[in-house]
Amino acid sequence: MSVDKFNLLSFTGKMKTLHLSWMAFFITFMVWFNMAPLKGAIVDGVGLTLSEWKTLLIINVALTIPARVIIGALTDKFGPRLVYSSLLAICSIPCFAFALADSFTQLVIARFALGCIGAGFVVGIRMVSEWFPPKELGTAEGVYGGWGNFGSAAAAFTLPTLALLFGGEDGWRYAVAITGLMSLLFSVVYYKNTNDTPKGSTYFRPKNLGGLEVTSVKDFYFLLIMKTPMYLALALLNWKLSPQGVSLLSETVALVMYLGLALLYVYDCYATYKVNKDIFVNPVPEAHRYEFKQVAVLNILYFATFGSELAVVSMLPAFFAETFELSMATAGMLAGMYAFMNLMSRPGGGWLSDKFGRKKTLLILTAGLALGYWCLSLIDAAWPIWLAVVAVMACSFFVQSGEGAVFAAVPLIKRRLTGQIAGMTGAYGNVGAVVYLTVYSLVDTSTFFLVIACTAVLGFVTLLFMQEPKGTMTEVREDGSVELIEVT
Structure with a gap:
């Protein structure tokens, strides 16, 4: 360091x-x-x-x-x-x-x-x-x-x-x-x-490149479950491109893609087993273990935070234009305030995590996230425009601060696996965007915001199972010596 x-x-x-x-x-x-x-x-x-x-x-x-x-x-x-x-x-x-x-x-x-x-x-x-x-x-x-x-x-x-x-x-x-x-x-x-x-x-490098290492049999099966939504999101994208969606792919090609995704999932599970097969025979020493539930909780939170950001940025200009009868240029400028908050909110979320602890900060920000999207679900033409913009910016603060707080915790789980953990958590953000945009195409805007608020509540509940990072994590150098890395 x-x-x-x-x-x-x-x-x-x-x-x-x-x-x-x-x-x-x-x-x-x-x-x-x-x-x-x-x-x-x-x-x-x-x-x-x-x-x-x-x-x-x-x-x-x-x-x-x-x-x-x-x-x-x-x-x-x-x-x-x-x-x-x-x-x-x-x-x-x-x-x-x-x-x-x-x-x-x-x-x-x-x-x-x-x-x-x-x-x-x-x-x-x-x-x-x-x-x-x-x-x-x-x-x-x-x-x-x-x-x-x-x-x-x-x-x-x-x-x-x-x-x-x-x-x-x-x-x-x-x-x-x-x-x-x-x-x-x-x-x-x-x-x-x-x-x-x-x-x-x-x-510190992982022992294998074929899949994420876990440190218990229970976590192995948990990992396979958490991989599933990523493949379902890709299947959803395939459906959007099929004749049932925008018809870019023919029915035959779409079916081949579904089959390919299923086979890829099976292969992914097998590759993950090859990386982790030793844990079925020899338990991992306590000092080298990490809890995969830490990763799962952060995945769900990034689904709700970054996933909702990508979805809301895509629909917010049209929402302002239609709700308040604005030109697209004006609506685009007002909606841009949501993304503009990134400059300070995301560093702010990370700073709060450093100052007050990872779990406590995430609990507060996730509660604010749920409340913020509930407020957005109430916006209609009767609202003053300035109040709608303030509500959007306040919600954006919790969304993007939450993103910062999530990735304040990701590197503190297992150093040599940080890239893979960040990759999985980041992927869940994109999964969230796919799911939310699909929901947006099926329901009205008020319901869309309420769905995001509900997933934030789910994230809050899962957060209760997260452990505050503390003490040290253990890594082994190439020469076999052990290094203890501070996480607090």
């Missing part, structure tokens, strides 16, 4: 690593969300129908669910420096391909591949956890997540202007290509200016 003072104005030591990591995350989110602000130009330029556009929005998040799990495992094995740099460089290719596409099929292929860049977030979680002590970890992870997450808002603010500056029907292509160029160039910057750990520290 680097012991120099936590100073956001510094650009040396651990602070340099933090700043470079949130910048990398910022760029990944700019690239991931570079399509939505340019909707009109892309639809007109390529000649898309509304159905085709909605399909692109679905495709944009499809691969992120498995990608976060896979990238998390690769991060633990090969280190965040190499994985983040590689991800930035490789994903610039489909970004350039999207900018050059002149048909719906080409756009779909490029966008599907670009879903991988949404997994960049989990890489930085492991990187930051290596550089900051427990008393600063929540704040550092909050800054990383909050400032990096603002890349989506930055894309919305800047890319339409860039497209106009370039002008012509290809202006949007240049704007998209610039984000790809940023990603490619910063991959070099990140690789040359970061290290996986401070000098003299050990980077």
Whole structure:
């Protein structure tokens, strides 16, 4: 751990690593969300129908669910420096391909591949956890997540202007290509200016790459249960693309995809067993155990927090426009206040966790989350607009502070598995978005907000079973010696 003072104005030591990591995350989110602000130009330029556009929005998040799990495992094995740099460089290719596409099929292929860049977030979680002590970890992870997450808002603010500056029907292509160029160039910057750990520290790696390690037979079966929603979310996306949805896939292809997902789940379970088969014969020593329920609780909370954020950001402009009869430009600006809160709320949630404890902070923020969405369910045309905006911003504070508090706890479970745990928790955020957006397509807006509030209540109940991280976690160096890592 680097012991120099936590100073956001510094650009040396651990602070340099933090700043470079949130910048990398910022760029990944700019690239991931570079399509939505340019909707009109892309639809007109390529000649898309509304159905085709909605399909692109679905495709944009499809691969992120498995990608976060896979990238998390690769991060633990090969280190965040190499994985983040590689991800930035490789994903610039489909970004350039999207900018050059002149048909719906080409756009779909490029966008599907670009879903991988949404997994960049989990890489930085492991990187930051290596550089900051427990008393600063929540704040550092909050800054990383909050400032990096603002890349989506930055894309919305800047890319339409860039497209106009370039002008012509290809202006949007240049704007998209610039984000790809940023990603490619910063991959070099990140690789040359970061290290996986401070000098003299050990980077602990998992024993196997095939699946998440657990430390008891009970936790093995619990892990298999918690994997199921991720596959169901992918099946739901497949249904949306089938003839029952937007008809991008034929009935035969959709059935093949369902079968493929089922087989993949079976293989995943088998691979997880291969990694963990020793626990069925030899119990893991107490010092090396961790409780998988800690991971499960954080998964559920991120489902409710980040999942709802992605869903609400997608529908809020239209909600304001329809409820208060506003222009889309005005509605978009007001709705943007929800995402703008990320700059302070997510670091704030991490700081509160450092100051008052992980579990207590999460309990308070999750209760506020449930109350906030219940308030949003009451908004109608009779409300003053200013009051509706205040309610949205207050709810957003609890949502994004909750995200910060979740990832203040993730690195304190098992150091060598931090990338995989962060990957699974991050994937649950995307699962939440898929579920909530599906609910939104089936019910009215008030019921949509109430459903989110109910899942927050469920998260609050599961939180009661979480244990406050304390004491030390035990890791074994490559030479066989043991290191005790403080978590409080």
